[in-house]
Amino acid sequence: xxxxxxxxxxxxxxxxxxxxxxxxxxxxxxxxxxxxxxxxxxxxxxxxxxxxxxxxxxxxxxxxxxxxxxxxxxxxxxxxxxxxxxxxxxxxxxxxxxxxxxxxxxxxxxxxxxxxxxxxxxxxxxxxxxxxxxxxxxx
Numbered sequence: 001x002x003x004x005x006x007x008x009x010x011x012x013x014x015x016x017x018x019x020x021x022x023x024x025x026x027x028x029x030x031x032x033x034x035x036x037x038x039x040x041x042x043x044x045x046x047x048x049x050x051x052x053x054x055x056x057x058x059x060x061x062x063x064x065x066x067x068x069x070x071x072x073x074x075x076x077x078x079x080x081x082x083x084x085x086x087x088x089x090x091x092x093x094x095x096x097x098x099x100x101x102x103x104x105x106x107x108x109x110x111x112x113x114x115x116x117x118x119x120x121x122x123x124x125x126x127x128x129x130x131x132x133x134x135x136x137x138x139x
Contacts, residue, residue, distance in 0.1 A: 009058075016050035016061040019043045019068025026075030036079025043072030098126050 023043035029035025050065035059065075102123040109115035124135050 011060040012053055012058045013050075013061040013064070015046050015053060016059060016065035016068060019047035019050055019072065020064050021068075022046065023068045023071035023075055027071060027078065030075050030078035031082050033079055033083055036075045036082070040072040040075035040079065043068045043075065047072060097130055098123060 020043070022039045026036050026039030026043055029039065047065045047069035050059060050068070051062060053059035054062035054065065102119055105119035105122065106116055109119055128134055
């Protein structure tokens, strides 16, 4: 009597699972640039590493790894779309608040610090009036 063969090694499915978890968290945080893009990239990298483990017979969760790759890519795209929306809205808001006039005023002021301060004060007043707030100067 010989000994029975050793049991097969347990599959190393951690990378695929981690890829999927990071991708899901990236989707949840896609409104933050760092969350969506960085976690999406990490999910894609881990997903491809996990797929190579599946190909080598070391892991069994190729579908989970693929889902991590796909959702990681979706997370990145969603973040970039949200950044574009933020930028568009920010530019529109700046323009609506008289940002163009502020920039023109600063250009006319040149090196005259008092004139530049008047420009800033006028722009601050417009912002305060538009939003019914008081902008507190930084010390």
